[in-house]
Amino acid sequence: MSENAEVSAIFCYRLISPGGQCTEWTQTGVLYLSSAEGKYRMGGWEKVMGKTLLEAEYVEFDRFLIEFSITVMKDPLVTCSDLLSPQVKLPPPELSNDFADLLESKEGADVTFCVQGETFPAHRVVLAARSPVFRVQLCGPMMEKDGSYVIVEDMLPGVFRALIHFVYTDCLVLPFDGFDDEDRKEIVRHLLQAADRYAIEKLKLICEATLCSCLDVQTVATTYALADQHQCNDLKQACLKLMASPTILGELMASQDYENLKRKSSSTALEILESVCKFPKI
Structure with a gap:
């Protein structure tokens, strides 16, 4: 071994009898050897063979034959850090x-939706995979006679476009060009209704979170009714x-939206809020 060299190696041995019969190879674990002074490491075996068997089978003329094999381990071409x-x-x-490209290209589309005169070609297998309502409507026993052309009632074209885009991409893209903040909130409300209608829960939660972040006294009654x-x-x-x-509820109770909400909702929570507002302050 060269000076100051360090290697790792595996040692194997077997006994050879005078008649040429060999034992099975016996192997050590990996041993680390160094030629540097003070760094030699020794390895060996204990209880190789009983003395009686050794003398009877392998000793001749007070000698026995051992064959050794030494395998030097080289550094791997790929290390663990390389893999990580x-x-x-x-x-x-x-x-x-x-x-998204598939939806845009319309290639292979096998169903067309008509929303207020605007058509949306789509792929029924994609819709069925993403919505249990679409699955029943397009693939189940309740499929309409002309299953390749579906008229969608009570929905805006822009809302349906955003719904279909989310079905294909799992991303929400809203038609915000030319809309102010109130129009955008209204689109999100309609989209929440559409998501609930087609049982697309993730989209429904996204719309819910969006509306939570933009509540105000002008829209809270309408949003509560929707929720x-x-x-x-x-x-x-x-x-x-x-x-x-109390200040917001007092202003809200005087609005027409709140009166409409009370007629449509039987929520006990509203009655409790009114009672708290009217209760005399101490």
């Missing part, structure tokens, strides 16, 4: 973009929390 930190740069996920109708509990709680302020 690959040099190949992976591209970003492309599935969403691929499905109550579509079982959006988090949105209802956010509305109640805003309305719980």
Whole structure:
């Protein structure tokens, strides 16, 4: 071994009898050897063979024959750190973009939706995979006679476009060009209704979270009625929390939206809020 060299090796041995019969190879674990002074490490075996058997089978003329094999271990071409930190740069996920391109190209579309005269070609297998309502409507026994052409009632074209885009891409893109803040909130409300109608729960939660973040005294009554109708509990709680302020509730109770809400909703929470507002302050 060269001076100051360090290697790792595996040692094997077997006994050879005078008649040429060999035992099975016996192997050590990996031993680390160094030629540097003070760094020699020794390895060996204990209880190789009983003395009686050794003398009877392998000793002749007070000698016995042992064959050794030494395998020097080289450094691996790929280390663990290389595996944990690959040099190949992976591209970003492309599935969403691929499905968006599929929707945009209309290639292979086998169903067309008509919303207020505007048509939307789509692929029934994609819709069925993402919505149990679409699955029943397009693939189940209740499928309409002309299953390739579906008229959608009570929905805006822009809302349906955003709904279908989310079905394909799992991303929400709203038609905001030319809309002010109030128009955008109204679109989100309609989209929440559409998501609930087609049982697309993730989209429904996204709309719910969006409406929670933009509540105000002008829209809270309408939003509460929407949340109550579509079982959006988090949105209802956010509305109640805003309305719980005596100053806001007093102003709200004088509005027409609140009167409409009381007629449509039998919520006990509203009665409690009114009682708190009217209770004399101490």
